[in-house]
Amino acid sequence: MSERGLLVLADGTVFGGSSVGADGVASGEVVFTTSMTGYQEVVTDPSYAGQIVTMTAPHIGNYGVAGVDDQSAGPACAGFVVRSMSRRDSSWRSEGSFGAWLRERGVVALSDVDTRRLTRHIRSHGAMPAAIGSGVGEAELVEVAASAPSMAGRDLASGVATREPYEVAAAGASVGHVVAVDLGIKRDILRRLSERGLDVTVVPPGTSAADIVAMRPDGVFVSNGPGDPEPLVGPTETVRGLVGEVPVFGICLGHQVLGLALGARTFKLPFGHHGGNHPVRRMSDGVVEITSQNHGFAVDLWSLAGGEPPQRVGVPGAELLPERVETAFGPVVPTHQNLNDGTLEGLRCVDVAAFSVQYHPEAAPGPNDADHLFDRFAGLIGGGG
Amino acid sequence: MPRRDDLESILVIGSGPIVIGQACEFDYSGTQAIRVLAEEGYRVVLVNSNPATIMTDPEFADATYVEPITPEVVEAVIAKERPDAVLPTLGGQTALNVTAELGRRGAFERLGVELIGASVEAIEAAENREKFARLMEEAGLGTPSGRYCRSVSEAVAAASEVGYPVMVRPSYILGGGGTGTAADREELEQIVAAGIEASPVGEVLVEESVVGWKEFELEVMRDRNDNGVIVCAIENLDPMGVHTGDSITVAPAMTLSDREYQEMRDEALRILRIIGVETGGSNVQFAVDPETGRRIVIEMNPRVSRSSALASKATGFPIAKIAARLAVGYTLDEVANDITGATPASFEPALDYVVVKVPRFDFAKFPNTPPVLGTMMRSVGEAMAIGRTFPEALQKALRSLETGRAGLNADAGEAALQAMSDEELTAAIGVPTPERIFHVGEALRRGMGVDAVARGSMIDPWFVDQMAEIVEERQALEATGPDGADLRRAKRLGFSDRQLAHLWDVDPTDVRTRRRDGGIETTFKTVDTCAAEFEAQTPYFYGTFEEEDEAPAPGNRTVIVLGSGPNRIGQGIEFDYSCVHAAMALADAGYEPVMVNCNPETVSTDYDTSARLYFEPLTDEDVLAVAAAERPVAVIVQLGGQTPLNLTRALDAAGHPIAGTPPDAIDIAEDRERFSALCRELGVPQPPHGTATSLGEAADVADRVGFPVLVRPSYVLGGRAMRVVYTADELDAYLKDLYGAAAGSEVDLNASPVLIDRFLEAAAEVDVDAVFDGHELLVGGIMEHVEEAGVHSGDSACVVPPHGISEEAQKRILGHTADLARGLGVRGLINIQFAVRGDEVFVLEANPRASRTVPFIAKATGVPLARIATRVMMGDTIDALRGDGLVPASRADGFVAVKEAVLPWNRFPAEEGLLGPEMRATGEVMGIAPDFGTAYAKALLGAGHRIPEGGTVFISLSDRDKEYGVDVARRYVDLGFRVLATGGTAEFLAARGIPAAHVDKVGEGPWDPVRLIEEGKIDMVVNTPRGRRARGDGSLIRRAARKAGIPCVTTVQGGGAVARALQAGREGVTTVQSLQARHP
């Protein structure tokens, strides 16, 4: 049996388990995801930087690992917690064991944890800093946890984004050129852009609007990424400089940055949205998409409306969002809404070509219901230029 | 799009009797749907012939028709009630079929009703396998390649195209009959020839066999706004080739990567759109090649199904309820998820636990059928278990089955496995049988290795390795002994105290004490649809061994109701009915009912039925853990059949109060000696009988009581292994066979002594259900069996009020019932079976519990026995309840109610189809009419029999039936039938003036009865088995009749009853009346 490991939260709550990853101590904000499949995509998703991820699905590692599932060059999260790590995997796609993969890549991970207790704790007390480790005493972990920074106010994107621009060629004939502002981009986003015939230039978060315009792109994509959008002053500035110049499409952190660029504020959700089953209503036709989500902050459109959100009663409805807000770039409308808590899931500028969604149309992991958004972006580029 | 206001009343079609492949899951779904529709303010009309269902309780629908689900009758109900719409997607295949037929007949247009939930076109597109395959192909979705063939040569050509092995399926055959896999041309020719013969349209499908591939099922919902969600993905542990209903299944899917799962999800949603399922739940089955990941679509069911019930229980997402809301106009996002109360139903449940379903089989009752599983479903029930991990859930599910096993291993049951040679074991893991899972466990214990076992069984290595963890733990536990054991780890792998006790050769209570001392106790977790992301409102729990316990603080009005576990022949939906009534009665009386059960098909395991639901195995350990958490003021053990009775002792010992009849009274009724003593004391006659613990003693007892005798091992329900024996030699042979001794060696009957009764020949049998409160006896009714004593009460048709029992005998029956109720100290229900000869009455058995007939009698008389009994158990008197208006007067309103049993012979073609003291029925139907004949005719139709209106009846009777047979034959002659008979019978009839032509012996001469049947010259058979062993011509004739699909009655009384049904005429059958109109 593997060595005993511990997870200690900043509030002093202790969870026991056995170490199934690398030795050592790690700290970060502990969150949970309810995705039932796609553990490898989760661990390699740069948006989880700085976080210890708990999988609520009990069995992890069942089908091994496959290189194509990586969302970045390697693990991105700070630590990993599961109920039961499979000691054997089985899949025709498998290239190896997930446990070994974690160990080789230095991810501190615990198994045999009462992850439901942990999830309930996070649900009622909010996502909080924590420390995870094996071969160390509880006291040490308590200390590490207590001094672990919170997510708010930290620029985590620079740490995970590319430092040098690089190109991803269109799969097949090219229909346009897109610059992607990397805040921690997932590979499946690049794959889906490329599949639409788009040549993509991925640029570091610090790239200025002028530099991007100089690349003469047909569109700009603002990527997902970890943590709090507010400290991302540079990227926000960049996006502000691009809206109205070229079609802009943002996903997740990219959506939040677009929101900030439009003048809205963002706020921290109690324990975020992480999972593959969030219902999102498309406000144009009422259709509900089941979406993949991974974020701890959200855009507050009311901050632009100059009003207060009404009190929620029962299942959330459209009344929880302002119908339309005025910005320096003209009117902006909410396009998507989360039906679990009523928060904003997508917005669109009415006069200029810019739109964004809070969730992950690229799935990976999660449902493909919103894949058509990439078509829409490609359409904007093809149609408008 | 909210509720449709253009509809006022809706007809819901039920699924009829419980048969293999279509069980009480449709009571669950129908009940949910009716509740919802009523809540939405619609007038609900229901047709369902199954009286044992909750949905047919008069308080659910506005008009309940317990009538046969045939096109004629359903049309009659529509004509009478004039509903605006018909909802056909909640009553299984039965409802879909009758709907499709009514659609073909243009009945819906004619009567101006709309179909909601599914259109006739969508039903057709999904049900017609050829059309379905074409649609899939057009959409670019993979299906097994194959072709429809009408001759052997066509099939041979198709097979070489597709490549061997191939799967052969006859068209339009119910339940997969005649299906088979052919590995080569020779096998193919055989199967195809038989298949073409079997198919009513002379057609078979020859398709690529994907035996051994992984099998998955997705439960999908769609609304009219084109929103779709996957409620649950289920993975079959048994690979393709074993019907999903017979497979061990696991939720969520375990071995699919996210990409594969999402592609499957996308395809499932597309399929719903292609088929045109506008609203509601559907089930889509996929096969995946484990080597390449290639995926094909196997089938889709455009309706709520068995797996939707499983998925609902597995996730907490109430599919049927939501399907009903969608059918009347709502969209998924307009319906709240009632578990969270705050989020909409347009989401996909996230599971933080593992669910395992294990089917339950009753092959022992069908000795000519090898217990090998295939593409035709044969399981009669299932148990589901929830654990935090697969090993835990698997072990819990295995002990939930009540087949004597305590888990995957480490119990008395493994001795037989350990006795197998390595070769035998290697062979056994390659053959899917009910025992295979244990073979796999044993093979791992012997160190055969995960890869070898996975290869041999075609079970995915992931599952095999998880089982290997269990096996390794068992070995560790054995090595350490109780002192060094890591108890927590063992419990987290699902080991029961019984397993640990077995390994360490101690008492389970010792293990419990040790655990308690170590602080290792059951913790309860909530099933909340969302993996704890939101707060749950609906208390639905399962036990596991974790750090946090979510069970609520105990109240002071809590009453635990113990359910009846997995369905099996002899203990099915009827017991669930009583448990559900108890929950309702308790809630009405201000108690908090808490349900414990492990059967996912039932209404009792709906989280809405009780204040709290614990989805747990019904074993001492699991139930005591619930009781410890809930601290009930009473535990109800009377309503779930034999299962809770077996838990009484442990509950009593732990100090939990048993409601009503005290544990000792239960013991008296179950203990032969004590019961006989009581009968003697009360002066209640029993057939002469005795108990034997050796062969010699058995012979003596038989001599003393006199042949023929009825023999059975003690402690069985459903008459398992019960036999009528006519001679001493036969007795000897039977016992040796039963106790598994080689001829000559001494047989030890001590473990389960054998009970020997004088078999009462030519006696009528009656069932009585009554409630006793210590003073007053409330008799539900006297049910007279149509078949005579010797045919199990569960297999016999019965009728209320009785018409062939003398006044004097009835008086005695009531007197004996009162005496026994008082003598036993019953507080609550009692069921007694009597044999009656003239005025003489013998008690066959008394059960101080609910019986199979409680729901039937309640529907026949309008008296809710189970509810009254529940209140009586809690201390109320019948008189007081009457004062509160809870005991309606049973009215003799001139109506006759007949219950008919439904037998699973079509799934067991190798069996003879004879009725006997061993129960084999899976379900029942009820017919109500002003006269016996019409009521019986309705029951026959409801049971799926075709009754000929004329033609030739073939009669062949044993000597003892001949006298009675004269009257029966005369009735057929009067009805215009031509009578053919075997030699002796014909002679006997002719001598009494009945024109009967005689046939030859089978295989001899031109009047060979089997040939005549095959040629379609005979329309009905009345054949009673001759003498001791029914072999020879009789059995060939009965089999031929079954194959030809003509009615075959095996008792002379049954033959007479059918004649009376025919006399009553056809019109009567479509004269329908609702229960509410009868008992306003």
Ligand SMILES: Nc1ncnc2c1ncn2[C@@H]1O[C@H](COP(=O)(O)OP(=O)(O)O)[C@@H](O)[C@H]1O
């Ligand atoms: N082509 C095939 N090759 C091997 N097994 C098959 C094939 N098609 C079906 N089966 C098996 O037969 C079972 C029953 O088939 P299915 O089409 O689902 O019919 P049913 O309507 O009885 O559920 C499936 O669960 C599967 O295990």
Ligand SMILES: Nc1ncnc2c1ncn2[C@@H]1O[C@H](COP(=O)(O)OP(=O)(O)O)[C@@H](O)[C@H]1O
């Ligand atoms: N002494 C008897 N003579 C004739 N038939 C009997 C006798 N005892 C039992 N039977 C028949 O066997 C059936 C099953 O016996 P019963 O004692 O009721 O067992 P179970 O517990 O299986 O219901 C009865 O319904 C009855 O038809």
Ligand SMILES: [Mg+2]
């Ligand atoms: Mg099927």
Ligand SMILES: [Mg+2]
């Ligand atoms: Mg009986």
